[in-house]
Amino acid sequence: MPLVAYSDSDVSGSDDSSEQNIISHPINAKGLGDKRKRKTSSEGEQPSNLPPLPDSFHDLYSSTARASNQDDPSLHAGRQRQIPHVHGQWPTHVYIEWHPSRSESNLLTKTLADVGKTLAPDVQLHSLLTSDLGAALPLHISLSRTLMLATHQRQPFTESLQTAVGESGVKPFTVTSDSLRWVANYEGNRWFLVVHVKKPPGDQMNKLLRASNRVAQNLNKPCLYVPQNSPAAPVAVHRRHSSSKKHRGSKPSFSYSEDVQGPDSQVYEDMSDHFHISIGWTLQDPKGKSGADTVGEAAHECVCEDALVHLKSYKYSSVDKSLISRYILKHYWNGFVELLPLWLAPNMVTLLGFFFILADIILLEIFIPDLVGPAPSWLYYSFAFGVWMYSTMDNVDGKQARRTGQSSGLGELFDHGIDSLNCTLASLCETAALGLGSSPKGVFTALIPCLPMFFSTWETYHTHTLYLGYFNGPTEGLIIACSMMIASGYYGPQIWTQPVTDLVNWPAIFGEASVIDVWIPVIFSTFLFIHLPACVLNVVKARRAQKLPIAPVFAEWLPIVIFTASCTAWLYSPYSTLLRDNRLVLFCLTMSFVFGRMTTKIILAHLTRQPFPMWTIMLFPLVGGAVLGNLPRIGLPAVTAAVELWYLRAYFVFALVVYFRWALLVINGICDYLGINCLTITPKAAPNPRASTKAPHGDTVSKAQQAANGSLTHKKD
Numbered sequence: 001m002p003l004v005a006y007s008d009s010d011v012s013g014s015d016d017s018s019e020q021n022i023i024s025h026p027i028n029a030k031g032l033g034d035k036r037k038r039k040t041s042s043e044g045e046q047p048s049n050l051p052p053l054p055d056s057f058h059d060l061y062s063s064t065a066r067a068s069n070q071d072d073p074s075l076h077a078g079r080q081r082q083i084p085h086v087h088g089q090w091p092t093h094v095y096i097e098w099h100p101s102r103s104e105s106n107l108l109t110k111t112l113a114d115v116g117k118t119l120a121p122d123v124q125l126h127s128l129l130t131s132d133l134g135a136a137l138p139l140h141i142s143l144s145r146t147l148m149l150a151t152h153q154r155q156p157f158t159e160s161l162q163t164a165v166g167e168s169g170v171k172p173f174t175v176t177s178d179s180l181r182w183v184a185n186y187e188g189n190r191w192f193l194v195v196h197v198k199k200p201p202g203d204q205m206n207k208l209l210r211a212s213n214r215v216a217q218n219l220n221k222p223c224l225y226v227p228q229n230s231p232a233a234p235v236a237v238h239r240r241h242s243s244s245k246k247h248r249g250s251k252p253s254f255s256y257s258e259d260v261q262g263p264d265s266q267v268y269e270d271m272s273d274h275f276h277i278s279i280g281w282t283l284q285d286p287k288g289k290s291g292a293d294t295v296g297e298a299a300h301e302c303v304c305e306d307a308l309v310h311l312k313s314y315k316y317s318s319v320d321k322s323l324i325s326r327y328i329l330k331h332y333w334n335g336f337v338e339l340l341p342l343w344l345a346p347n348m349v350t351l352l353g354f355f356f357i358l359a360d361i362i363l364l365e366i367f368i369p370d371l372v373g374p375a376p377s378w379l380y381y382s383f384a385f386g387v388w389m390y391s392t393m394d395n396v397d398g399k400q401a402r403r404t405g406q407s408s409g410l411g412e413l414f415d416h417g418i419d420s421l422n423c424t425l426a427s428l429c430e431t432a433a434l435g436l437g438s439s440p441k442g443v444f445t446a447l448i449p450c451l452p453m454f455f456s457t458w459e460t461y462h463t464h465t466l467y468l469g470y471f472n473g474p475t476e477g478l479i480i481a482c483s484m485m486i487a488s489g490y491y492g493p494q495i496w497t498q499p500v501t502d503l504v505n506w507p508a509i510f511g512e513a514s515v516i517d518v519w520i521p522v523i524f525s526t527f528l529f530i531h532l533p534a535c536v537l538n539v540v541k542a543r544r545a546q547k548l549p550i551a552p553v554f555a556e557w558l559p560i561v562i563f564t565a566s567c568t569a570w571l572y573s574p575y576s577t578l579l580r581d582n583r584l585v586l587f588c589l590t591m592s593f594v595f596g597r598m599t600t601k602i603i604l605a606h607l608t609r610q611p612f613p614m615w616t617i618m619l620f621p622l623v624g625g626a627v628l629g630n631l632p633r634i635g636l637p638a639v640t641a642a643v644e645l646w647y648l649r650a651y652f653v654f655a656l657v658v659y660f661r662w663a664l665l666v667i668n669g670i671c672d673y674l675g676i677n678c679l680t681i682t683p684k685a686a687p688n689p690r691a692s693t694k695a696p697h698g699d700t701v702s703k704a705q706q707a708a709n710g711s712l713t714h715k716k717d
Contacts, residue, residue: 088151094144094161094212096175098277105129105136108195112280115180115193123284125193139277141175141197141205143212147221157219164211173200182286183276183305191286194276205275225274226609269609273309307608308673311409314607316398318466322475325468329395329475337396337403346401347414348679353393354418356386357425361585364432370582371428372437373493380489383429384482390422391478404681409607410670414678416457416603417663420596423449424588426481431584433485434516435493438584443571444520446588449473450595452531454560457599459535461606462553463542469534556612559598562619567591569626576629577641578648586648593655594618597662604666618658621651 100108108129116125130136149157177195184191199205213223320326340349360383368375397415401407427446436442452473460466468474487495500510500518510518543550570576571587578587594616601613628647632638639647667678676682 089148090151090154092144092147092149092154092157093142094147095140095142096208098139098141098175100129100136100139108279111180112193115280119282119286120284123282123286125280125282125286127280128278129280139279141275141277142224143208144216145222145224147216147219149219149221153219157215160215160218161212164215165208168207168211170204170207170211171202173202173204175200177277181276181305183278189283191282191284192278193280193282193286194278196273197275197277199270199272199275203270206271209271209275225271269310270313273312305673307610308670310609311607311670311674314409316412317464318468320468320472320475321470322468322472323470324479325475333392333395333399336392337399340396340400340403342404343681344400344404345677345679345681346397346404346406346411349393349397349400350415350418351679353390353397354422356389356393357422357429360386360429361425361589364429365585368432369585370437371432371442371584372435373432374435375432377489380433380485380493383433384485384489387426387429387478387485388482390426391474394419394474406676406681408670408674408676410667410674410676410678413600413604413607413666413670417596417600420453420457420599421592423453423595424592428585428588429485430481433488433493434496434519435488436516438579438582440572440579441516441520442584443567443579444524446584447567447591448523448527450563450591451560452527453595454563454599455532455535457602457606458556459538461602461612462539464606465538467534467538469530556614558614559616559619562623563595563598566619566622566626570622570629573626573629575632575638577644578629581641581645583645583648586652590648590652590655593652593659594622597659618655621654625651 109127112125112127112129119125128137128139147157176198178198179196181194181196182191183194197205209224213226216223363379363382364371367379394415398407398411401411424446427449431437431442431445434445436445456466484496496515496519498514500513500515501507503515504510539553540550543553571579571584578584597618598613598616601616605611605613625647628639628644670676671678
């Protein structure tokens with residue numbers, strides 16, 4: 001397992017395993033390109049009077065420290081340096097080296113040629129088997145990313161690595177392979193054709209990776225296959241007792257448990273799906289879609305293969321302390337799910353629940369567009385029924401997933417995404433049931449659910465567990481909301497404007513305050529003094545358990561701060577006409593998509609162990625609306641009501657298009673990777689299309705698999 005310290009930081013286009021940059025010949029659709037061979041002089045032959053080699057040649061092939069640090073992509077087949085040159089920095093790479101035999105090299109070369117024939121004519125596949133001079137190159141399995149070490153760190157790093165490997169208990173093991181794959185690098189601008197390495201007995205590869213990552217982490221260096229702002233080495237999830245709500249996660253395909261006793265034992269994530277040997281690379285997307293742009297977008301949205309691999313070992317975790325859920329509603333949900341047909345997909349169950357809310361919004365817009373009323377009694381009963389059915393479907397979709405054997409990480413993402421969309425819609429029904437209209441109190445009631453939803457999602461990202469307290473919104477909160485809607489249907493919404501003392505004879509406490517006057521401070525205080533501190537406490541505990549700094553996580557509040565401040569500045573501005581002209585419904589529909597994407601991106605990052613998403617493009621128009629509604633404050637004339645309305649309408653269309661485009665990208669990416677369907681039952685486990693190279697010609701696949709099975713085997717000493 002060599003530790004390679006390059007002489008400078010001229011590292012370009014590192015892949016997910018920090019591959020070496022090897023100048024190599026392209027392979028096109030016609031097969032292998034010509035290899036340039038070096039001619040040697042016979043003994044006694046007089047040296048020819050040839051001109052000296054150019055400096056660029058020495059710069060490419062020198063084995064000592066290079067004098068040049070200029071980035072010239074033309075010398076590297078178009079690759080560009082990703083890590084800038086810094087004097088005194090040593091790019092370092094930990095890996096297991098393999099020198100293929102002649103027969104193995106011939107087989108790999110033939111495999112590259114066969115794969116090259118299946119690619120589009122404009123896709124150039126470059127070999128990592130030989131140099132431009134025809135010399136055989138060693139291959140390797142990466143155990144680290146490119147680590148930039150200062151001169152004084154090199155020796156301590158080497159010694160620490162030797163100690164860590166020695167303490168890991170790794171024994172000699174055989175490395176074999178099972179398939180060919182395409183893997184994108186971290187930057188999403190380079191694709192590698194790799195031979196995937198099978199998991200050896202005894203979990204030896206994972207032990208080596210954890211040892212290498214632990215040493216890198218101690219030097220504050222990035223870890224391989226771990227996001228830079230996430231717990232690095234070891235990658236672990238604490239065992240917790242799961243509860244019944246929304247159990248949509250799939251069982252882990254494998255987990256490695258250290259010999260640790262007690263409730264805080266750690267279960268390490270299996271990284272076996274990552275280990276591979278790169279044999280070729282290309283700058284073009286081998287699928288021929290849109291090159292690096294498509295790859296970069298996939299990586300940015302956490303749907304590249306490097307991110308999706310975590311879905312295979314993902315396990316849902318929740319803690320629900322609600323007594324009502326545990327002793328009453330659990331039996332109702334267990335009975336209700338038995339009424340659902342087995343051909344009904346769990347995600348469709350979630351979606352059907354959301355349709356009840358959408359139906360209520362349509363009825364609301366038809367019969368009570370001013371959100372004041374009074375409306376027909378049946379409409380308020382309809383609101384209560386729709387919210388209750390949404391809650392029911394939201395709680396039985398996981399049970400339906402287990403009944404039908406369709407559990408996956410996509411289930412939690414889909415469930416959470418629908419919950420996020422619903423935040424500003426179900427609360428619109430509550431606003432109408434209370435008769436608040438497009439008023440400041442109506443705005444508060446319609447948008448306040450976004451705050452606890454965001455912080456619960458933020459908490460889940462760091463703790464990897466959904467916590468629901470003894471009194472929580474998804475259970476007790478929805479029961480209270482449904483009860484108030486039923487009361488509005490029976491007594492009329494005017495009941496909520498009556499003094500509290502008419503209901504409770506405590507004049508010393510409530511005075512002349514109405515139910516609505518008490519409603520807002522009670523709801524906000526519950527969030528501020530109960531829900532938020534509980535979320536912060538759980539996150540702090542998780543960070544301390546992982547020995548990670550605490551302060552940086554509070555910067556992740558930036559999206560909700562901007563969202564809340566912009567909504568408040570826009571709607572509460574005296575110069576805005578949205579509330580005066582009763583545009584709250586359109587505003588909440590728009591915010592449904594904005595907030596939905598903001599929080600669903602967080603849960604996606606949680607599922608795929610990616611960095612926390614600090615921003616979404618959908619917040620830009622919201623900030624613009626806040627500025628638009630306050631132009632007189634900066635000395636500019638106020639916009640007309642028509643201009644503000646058309647701005648909001650354009651924002652709604654923009655949010656709708658961006659959200660669904662993103663949702664389709666993510667859902668299709670996950671379904672394609674896991675081989676499942678989203679809204680229909682998957683009859684049987686479909687093969688992963690990314691797991692092997694599937695050429696149009698059968699013999700190509702056969703020979704590729706021969707190269708991946710048995711022939712590429714060596715012993716690690």
